[in-house]
Amino acid sequence: MAVVLSLRWSGVTPEQYDTVRDTVRWEEQQPEGAVLHVAWFDGGALHVTDVWNSQAAFERFFAERLTPGLKEAGIVGEPETRFSPLHRRFVASGVSGAA
Numbered sequence: 001m002a003v004v005l006s007l008r009w010s011g012v013t014p015e016q017y018d019t020v021r022d023t024v025r026w027e028e029q030q031p032e033g034a035v036l037h038v039a040w041f042d043g044g045a046l047h048v049t050d051v052w053n054s055q056a057a058f059e060r061f062f063a064e065r066l067t068p069g070l071k072e073a074g075i076v077g078e079p080e081t082r083f084s085p086l087h088r089r090f091v092a093s094g095v096s097g098a099a
Contacts, residue, residue: 002035002051002052002054002085002086003051003052003054003055003058003083003085003086004051004083004086005048005050005052005055005082005083006049006082007046007047007049007050007079007080007081008045008046008048009045009046009048009075009080010045010077010080011045011077012046013041014041016074019069019072019073020066020070020072020073020075023073024066024069026061026065032057032060033052033053033054033056033057033060034050034051034052034057035050035051035089036089051086058083
């Protein structure tokens with residue numbers, strides 16, 4: 001079942017996020033089960049909304065690929081996460097690409 005991941009990670013900076021993105025290369029080497037990723041910064045924290053084919057797919061990606069990138073960027077601690085079943089998704093016509 002597809003899920004929506006809501007994540008908040010206090011103290012993570014845009015520079016750290018970009019380091020992890022460049023190291024893990026999830027845009028170039030798409031993780032199995034990833035559908036959508038949106039990230040922003042507010043209130044001294046990284047915020048992410050993702051759609052994954054399953055919670056297990058995200059957890060595999062986190063353990064196998066994301067964790068080494070987090071260590072390289074000096075990110076410590078754990079994010080606040082919540083998974084919710086996806087009810088419906090809509091993608092506006094003409095929207096494509098990673099950036």
